[in-house]
Structure formats: C-alpha cells, structure tokens
Amino acid sequence: MREVRYEDIVQAVRSIAIKANYELPEDVVHAFERALKEEESEVGREVLSQILLNAKLAREEQMAYCQDTGVAVVFVDLGQDVHVVGGSLEDAINEGIRRAYTEGYLRASMVYDPVFERKNTKDNTPAIIHYRVVPGDRIRITFAPKGAGSENMSRLAMLKPADSWEGVKKFVLETVKLAGPNACPPLTVGVGIGGNFEYCALLAKRALLRPIGERSSDPVARRIEEELLEEINKLGLGPMGFGGTVTAVDVKVELYPCHIASLPVAVNIQCHASRHAEIEL
C-alpha cells in the first residue's frame, strides 16, 4: 500500500487553491479569445476584452481573478491502494484551503450558521469535498472554487419521463434566462440528466470540469451539448447580460441511468470565472 503524507496533501491543496484563483485555465482564456472574434455586439466585445485583460492581470500580478473566491469545492479521486499517514485526508484538504485563503489573500466567504447568525468562518473552510474511490495508488485532487452569483442561479427539477427531451431543454433554457446577468456570462453550463435528486446535481457540477470545447464521448450527450449551446446563444443575453451572441462558451452534459418514473435534471451555471486546478499525488 502506497503512503502519502498529510503535509504533502496540505501543500498540494494550498498550491492548487491559490493557482485556481489567480490563473484562469488556458482552455477558458482561449474560449474567450474565440468569443471575442465571434461576438456580434460591440458592447459584448468590449466586455470580453475587459474579461481577457482581467485574466491577464490576475495571472501576471498573482492576484484573485474575481473578488468572490467562492466556496472551496474539491473533487478527490482516491486510489484504493493509497494510505494517508500523519493525519486524515479530510483534515489535510481543509488545512490546505485554510492556508491558501489566509496566505493567498483570498476572500473568506463561508459562514457557520446558514440561517441566523451567518458568522464568517474566517478561512473559507469547511471545503465541500466529493470523494470517488478509483483503482490505483494515486490521489488526484481537483479544486474548483464556485462564486455565489452563478451558483445561486443554478436549479434542479425532478421532471416526469413524459416531459421527455423537450421538457429537459425547456428547463435548461429557462434556467439560463432566469440567471440573466446575475450569473456573470459568458457562461459554461453544466447539465446533469438522470441519476436521482442528489446525484444529478453532482453530475452537473462534475460536467463543468471537462475542458471547454471538448465534446462528450457519449453520442447522446454530445448531441444534447451541441443543441443546447446553439439554443442558449440564441437567447441574446450576451457577455455580462448586455446583449449579444455569446451567452455561453460551452455546455457540458453528463448522463446517468435513472428510475423508470423519474427524469431528474440539474443545471449548474458557471460564470466567466471558470476556475479550476488539479494535482496528482
């Protein structure tokens, strides 16, 4: 059984949490560069130029791309032949987040009591961690901070099978329309279809991790991605909702089997601050 040290996990999480917040991934920057060439609205092009400048400055000056440095969402693919020594994996991840947010000058956005006191935890912990046990002896950690503007506009529906594809499409388009400028477009739209109530939300969130421009390997999901992207961009919301032809730079769809009487659909809206970074230990 391979061993991985607690402190190495802390340092790894610290580094990817800072990197993700400072440096927009290349595929996202390239998507905005393409959008700048394709956008038909002059205001839309101006917004895209500002977004690209912001990404450049954040990377060069090593500062947060957006003031909302988000909820710390962490995906862990844990090899079944790995043993963490010196502490628990969960504590190591939270300590890495704590150090990243305090030492990297990233805004702490988490509050203890979600309803009444809403007192800030001061270090952006606890992280929201999704584990998956996989074959092998490595630990792959992906960090994807999520701001409230776009997360708040995400929605889930337990449709009936009779609603069919038309019902799914209507729900996705309605969600993007309702999000409007609040979700800071251009968007990446993660769609989970199938599973059950909680699993389709996770599918939608995981879908956002695939690089922009990369189509699903599943032919049905691919067809849905292409159709939804076209329909979303016909809505005319445009960059930051000022009107235009680029409302979304991509749609990512994940499918999963579901109950004979259900058709769950989740839409996780991702704003232009589409931040993520990963590391393998």
Ligand code: SF4
């Ligand atoms: S929605 Fe995204 S871009 Fe807008 S403020 Fe929140 S994190 Fe920043």
